[in-house]
Amino acid sequence: MKTFGLLIACAIAACAAANDTFFIRGVDVYPVTGAEMKGVSVLVQDGKIADIGAKIVAPKGMKIVDGKGLRLYPGMIDSNTELGLSEVSAERVTVDTGELGEFMPQLKALSAVNPESEHFPVVRANGITSVMTFPASGGRGGRGGGGSQYISGQAALIHMDGWTWEDMEINRSAAMHLIYPSIASRGGRGGLANVDFADEIALLFAGGSAAGTFTEAKRNYETQVAKLTEFFDNARQYQKERTANLPGFKRDLKFEAMLPVLEGKVPVAVPASRERAIHDAIAFADREHIKIVILAPQELGKEGPELKSKNIPVILGRTEALPENQDAPYDYAESLPGEFYKAGVKIAFGTFNNEFSRNLPYNAARAVAYGLPYDAALKAVTINAAEIWGAGDKMGSIEKGKWADLMLVTGDPLEVPTQIKALYIKGKEVDLSNKQTRLYQKYLARP
Amino acid sequence: MRNLVTALLIFCGCAFGADSAAIAIRNAKIVTVSGSVIPKGTVVVRNGLIQDVGENVSIPGDAVVVDGEGMTVYPGLVDALSTWGMPGTAASGAARGGGRGATTTAAPAAATPAAPPARGPEDRPSTTSWIKAADEIQATDKRIESARSAGFTTAAVWPTRGFFAGQGSLVDLLTGEKAGEMVLVPSLGQYISLTRAGGGGGGMGGGFPSALMGMISYIRQIYLDAGHYQLVKDAYAKNPRGMQRPEYDRALEGVLESKRILLPANRWVEIDRMIHFAAELKQPAIYYGIREGFEDRSVKYLKDANATVLISMKWPEKARDQDPEAEDPYRQMLIREKAPTTPAVLKKAGIKFALYSDGLDTPRDLQRAVKKAIDNGLSREDALRALTLSPAEIYGVQDRLGSIEKGKIANLVVTKGEIFDDRTKIEFVLVDGNKFVPAPEAAPAGGRGGATAPSGPNGVKK
Amino acid sequence: MKRLFLMGLMALAAVAQVTVIENATIMSEGAKGTFKGSIVVKDGKIIEVGDKVMVPPGATVIDAQGQFLIPGIIDCHSHIAVDGGVNEGSVSVSSMANIRDVINPEDIAIYRALAGGVTAANILHGSANAIGGQTLVLKMRWGQDAEGMIFQGATPGIKFALGENPKRAGSPQGGRGAPATNARYPATRMGVEDVIREAFNEAKAYKATWDAYDAQVAKGQHPIPPRKDLKLEPLKEVLEGKRFVHAHCYRADEILMLIRVADDYGFKIKTFQHVLEGYKVAKEMAAHGAGGSTFSDWWAYKAEAFDAIPYNAAVMTKKGVVSSLNSDDAELMRRLNTEAAKAMKYGGLTREEALALVTINPAKQLGVDNRVGSIEVGKDADIVIYDKDPLSNYAKVQKVWIDGTKYFDRDSDVSARPSKELEKKKLADQEKPATPATRRPQ
Known part of the structure; x- marks a missing residue:
């Protein structure tokens, strides 16, 4: 209730001046990229961080926010969601991820983002100021609607506020969502993750597996890889013809969309859970000379040196997850980020979901409990994500010249009871109320 | 009931034995199973029965004499839970030989059209409790020949589809025209499975019951209903005047006439669960499957319950x-590592068990399967017992089957070499005194497939 | 591997009858609140709690080194440890199905829950039917058999389900892949109410038949007993107050509907489960005496979850509903402690109120608050030790006792991992020669 009052007060104050220029006084700044600065002031001008320091003073007439006893962090970034594209996940009509078609690089998540989605205010109320939104449900293999898909489209890096998706855009093509084929035969490490154990045992007694053989699976895999390679070959051929600009050249929307990938400007983001899949995806990226980001790995295996030496970033899934097989230690998912960190791999976190996107910081914290250094966890939800998605110069930390994507909080932002007092996107204070706070107030007051 | 069976047996015996000559196998090693091994002795068979056995047995003048020098005579093997001869169960087939595929616990779909989904226990889903294997059995089933080539002369054949699949029958593995000649015991009890008939399994569309807990509650309801049905029937029989006639229910009749139940149990959890369930139902039970019988707790549960199992x-x-x-x-x-140790473990623990084929039907697969149990600690003697006298005892027919004793049914296997060895050759088998010789190409027990062709004076069946 | 673990467990159990845990930060969730002190456990019960306790001779003394000690977490809604499906979804009333028949004590989820501080859980039938199967409460006694898992003395329950799930099977599209021809009544919330009323109508008649029979027997007569109907038996028990109703629900309308149906037939709803819109009808729930067991912050995964708010538990608590947070999920089950912390963030509950949502409150909802749910003398020694504040994301469960027996120890778990790996590798290696080399069929 108190919080609410404060917010209203802030909102009124904001009206007085330009709404992306203000001064925070006496706050503890946690820049993420540098050491914390206690009791300093931050000047935000035209949406950007203009100055930070103990000695700076607010220009006359500027809106002043009292930061006493509060902490200032850069806003957090969720590296994999479907925000704006999916409203009620069980209701297909409200879901715009998972288009049909095998090779769909021309699809853009950005232009299907609904700025009025109820998820945006709910998620940002927990300090998340930008997200990657993917055209197919990243962690789920992107087979949403269209059977076997290879390229799902362009994932967008967006801000969590804006009148239109154009307002929200940071990078409409931050990554090309590519589903690299994998050998889908029965069995993984220690069995199938999602098969009931009793069923597995029953299967065993029934005399083995119903699924196809490895030989078959491998053959399918090879066919699929050949198909994907052929598409890249064709795209490259198109690139040549386009450069030559011969008469009769016809524009092709799919291949046009592939150009930034071929030129190494846009990375492919590839879900790869197993060690072998990670290895295969990297080998493919090497062959094609393209940039790659690995999504939602379930194991590190021996891939550490390769990921590290090739500077390939990894988007880790939720640590709020079950071990990936029967025999894995109970804290398998929680320990995984620490393992990647120790291997020197650049990591960020994705929730691979909308409903749990607001729990991004808690997933990072859980990794801390099981071995990831705190600073690394904080970076993984801020600066690392910004850098991975090509916006490291604009966001992800509190530095001069960067956007004022900031959260003013009562304590450690990775801890549940911490309250967000104010949130800024490009220096503009955003409303922390949402559908849920409104229903809360309404029914709390029910006589 | 028993009288009837005995009468039937005598009748059958006469029927095929009346004008047949005796067979005498002499100078053979005789493994009687019930008694000590006779290193060199004679077995005399007449009228489908063992007329005499021993070291110094006089050979009747009319007997066809087989010189058993270098041969061993064993009681015919008994498959304690089989589908040989049951129509539509030969999915794995001798031809496939892989030993994987249909099992008795998950039989393939029947060719019958699907019934509408059951709306509750009252629709008696997947229930054919009244069926008797004896009435269904097809003597022409190729697996009967195949099994005989592996030394099997008898099988407890069960209908295996559905929650109450029906009643098993003990049959001799004869190949003939009249299936009735094969039957030793027409009803051994009720086969219960926790799989719906025709596969398909659960899901929303398949009708009641779809989940394991629904299946268990269904079986429980049937026994409650059967008990109530009996009460009402008895009351009506005593005094029908003024009382509404109880509706005839063949499902409950089938359950009531079954003197024991077979319950599926593989994991130790299932063994525990089914022992409790049988106790609750107050039914004498035999547990089948038992692949996790090697676990300490399985042994404990089985021992505490004084249970009998089919492995x-x-x-x-x-x-x-x-x-x-x-x-x-x-x-x-x-x-996978431990399952084959189960027979040895249970033997050591003193738990009554028999082995069963569970879909295996080629001599090679059957022989290998037994060998695997032996390699995993079961003695040859105990393996033999688990396939002869033990199943006979389990089904209460040890007075006529399962060992080489005077007066018992003349089901014998004659080999060169130890019966479960790789290179052992089965010379011939006698089923009800009828001689069957494995087809030459299948002669070694370790060979693939193969059929037994009836031959010799007694072999041609009428 | 599992056996290795079990042997270790039995060894632990056999050690001593009396255990003293000293120097702990005890969040008792009882009258004593939170304090630094010790507890004494004997024969599975807490026999002393205080700043200072008498250490009986021969007792095993454990120094908690200031770590946090809380009562074992209780999950009021779980589907773990069940064999062969949690939904008898073929019929709209599946009350004959009973979780008790299909307990799977070797479900690894039990151990994982234990590692998340859970000591007891209400194991429910699924939500495919208006009236579902019978439920029961288990203690997470990992390593015991099915019978050994059961929380003896806890009142059994029955699952009801309202809203989208029970009507899905009846949808013209044939929910869950069922062909439309097999559509099962009901297909609407109206139909769900009808199914429940019909069932209780039938159950009342059934009860009357049995009551009449019992009366005849009492008079020394020998009538033929009525047919025992396993579908109606548990509903008769509900009418007799011998079985708790745990009703899965989302929307305010259906919550109110069930309250009125229960009023009409004279039974009580023990808890509304999920009850995502409980905050809208908390008044009516409190008046009925029903508890509310909800999620902390799940929402928007389906239409009926669109008005879910993370403030639900706090609002229900403030409006006098005994509230808890449940998991409904083997994963979430492992971190109910931080789910509770969310009620501090959303709705401003105190630390004690928050922790109560996963300890004493679910105990009340399951009618076992005289046995578990707080650290108090006379209660079962179901105890969890965390290294840090259990309401923090950084806290890890270190040790868990149930009935005074230690069932989880993080140090032992971690140190046993290499040998488990080795044992597994050994088996895998043994199998290798038996595997025919992969041939490429031409």
Whole structure:
């Protein structure tokens, strides 16, 4: 209730001046990229961080926010969601991820983002100021609607506020969502993750597996890889013809969309859970000379040196997850980020979901409990994500010249009871109320 | 009931034995199973029965004499839970030979059209409790020949589809025209499975019951209903005047006439669960499957319950052509490793058990399966017993079957070499005194497939 | 591997009858609140709690080194440890199905829950039917058999389900892949109410038949007993107050509907489960005496979850409803402690109120608050030790006792991992020669 009052007060104050220029006084700044600065002031001008320091003073007439006893962090970034594209996940009509078609690089998540989605205010109320939104449900293999898909489209890096998706855009093509084929035969490490154990045992007694053989699976895999390679070959051929600009050249929307990938400007983001899949995806990226980001790995295996030496970033899934097989230690998912960190791999976190996107910081914290250094966890939800998605110069930390994507909080932002007092996107204070706070107030007051 | 059976037996015996000559196998090693081994002795068979056995037995003048020098005579093997001869159960077939496929616990779909989904226990889903294997059996089933080539002369054949699949029958593995000649015991009890008939399994569309807990509650309801049905019927029989006639219910009739139940139990959890369930139902039970019988707790539960079990010989195997990087769960690997030790473990613990084929039907697969149990600690004697006298005792026919004793049914296997050895050759088998010789190409017990062709003076069946 | 673990467990159990845990930060969730002190456990019960306790001779003394000690977490809604499906979804009333028949004590989820501080859980039938199967409460006694898992003395329950799930099977599209021809009544919330009323109508008649029979027997007569109907038996028990109703629900309308149906037939709803819109009808729930067991912050995964708010538990608590947070999920079950912390963030509950949502409150909802749910003398020694504040994301469960027996120890778990790996590798290696080399079929 108190919080609410404060917010209203802030909102009124904001009206007085330009709404992306203000001064925070006496706050503890946690820049993420540098050491914390206690009791300093931050000047935000035209949406950007203009100055930070103990000695700076607010220009006359500027809106002043009292930061006493509060902490200032850069806003957090969720590296994999479907925000704006999916409203009620069980209701297909409200879901715009998972288009049909095998090779769909021309699809853009950005232009299907609904700025009025109820998820945006709910998620940002927990300090998340930008997200990657993917055209197919990243962690789920992107087979949403269209059977076997290879390229799902362009994932967008967006801000969590804006009148239109154009307002929200940071990078409409931050990554090309590519589903690299994998050998889908029965069995993984220690069995199938999602098969009931009793069923597995029953299967065993029934005399083995119903699924196809490895030989078959491998053959399918090879066919699929050949198909994907052929598409890249064709795209490259198109690139040549386009450069030559011969008469009769016809524009092709799919291949046009592939150009930034071929030129190494846009990375492919590839879900790869197993060690072998990670290895295969990297080998493919090497062959094609393209940039790659690995999504939602379930194991590190021996891939550490390769990921590290090739500077390939990894988007880790939720640590709020079950071990990936029967025999894995109970804290398998929680320990995984620490393992990647120790291997020197650049990591960020994705929730691979909308409903749990607001729990991004808690997933990072859980990794801390099981071995990831705190600073690394904080970076993984801020600066690392910004850098991975090509916006490291604009966001992800509190530095001069960067956007004022900031959260003013009562304590450690990775801890549940911490309250967000104010949130800024490009220096503009955003409303922390949402559908849920409104229903809360309404029914709390029910006589 | 027993009188009837005996009468039937005598009748049958006469029917095929009346004008047949005796057979005498002399100078053979005789493994009687019930008594000590006779290193050199004679067995005389007449009228489908063992007329005499011993070291110094006089051979009747009319007997066809077989010189058993270098041969061993065993009681015919008994498959304690079989589907040989049951129509529509030969999915794995001798031809496939892989030993994987249909099992008695998950029989293939019947060709019958699907019934509408059941709306509750009252629709008696997947229930054919009144069916008797004896009435269904097809003597022409190729698996009967195949099994005989592996030394099997008798099988407890069960209908295996549905929650109350029906009643099993003990049959001799004869190949003939009249299936009735094969039958030793028409009803051994009720086969209960926790799989719906015709596969399909659960889901929303399949009708009641779809989940294991629904199946268990269904079986429980049937026994409650059967008890109530009996009460009402008795009351009506005593005094029908003024009382509404109880409706005839063949499902309950079938359950009531079954003197024991077979319950599926593989994991130790299931063994525990089914022992409790049988106690609750107050039914004498035999548990089948028992692949986790090697676990300490399985042994404890079975011992505490003084239970009798039938152990499947279809030992779980690693899936073929598996992803080399895939790793099965520890538990699966453990079961694969340990399942074949179950017979030895249970023997040591003093638990009554028999072995059964569970879909295996080629001589090679059957022989290998027994051998695997032996390699995993079961003695040859105990393996033999688990396939002869033990099943006879379990089904209460040890007075006529399962060992080589005077007066018992003349079901014998005559081999050169130890019966479960790789290179052992089965010379011939006698079923009800009828001689069957394995087809030459299938002669070694370790050979693939093969049929037994009836031959010799007694072999031609009428 | 599992056996290795079990042997270790039995060894632990056999050690001593009396255990003293000293120097702990005890969040008792009882009258004593939170304090630094010790507890004494004997024969599975807490026999002393205080700043200072008498250490009986021969007792095993554990120094908690200031770590946090809380009562075992209780999950009021779980589907773990069940064999062969949690939904008898073929019929709209599946009350004959009973979780008790299909307990799977070797479900690894039990151990994982234990590692998340859970000591007891209400194991429910699924939500495919207006009236579902019978439920029961288990203690997470990992390593015991099915019978050994059961929380003896806890009142059994029955699952009801309202809203989208029970009507899905009846949808013209044939929910869950069922062909439309097999559509099962009901297909609407109206139909769900009808199914429940019909069932209780039938159950009342059934009860009357049995009551009449019992009366005849009492008079020394020998009538033929009525047919025992396993579908109606548990509903008769509900009418007799011998079985708790745990009703899965989302929307305010259906919550109110069930309250009125219960009023009409004279039974009580023990808890509304999920009850995502409980905050809208908390008044009516409190008046009925029903508890509310909800999620902390799940929402928007389906239409009926669109008005879910993370403030639900706090609002229900403030409006006098005994509230808890449940998991409904083997994963979430492992971190109910931080789910509770969310009620501090959303709705401003105190630390004690928050922790109560996963300890004493679910105990009340399951009618076992005289046995578990707080650290108090006379209660079962179901105890969890965390290294840090259990309401923090950084806290890890270190040790868990149930009935005074230690069932989880993080140090032992971690140190046993290499040998488990080795044992597994050994088995895998043994199998290798038996595997035919992969041939490429031509």
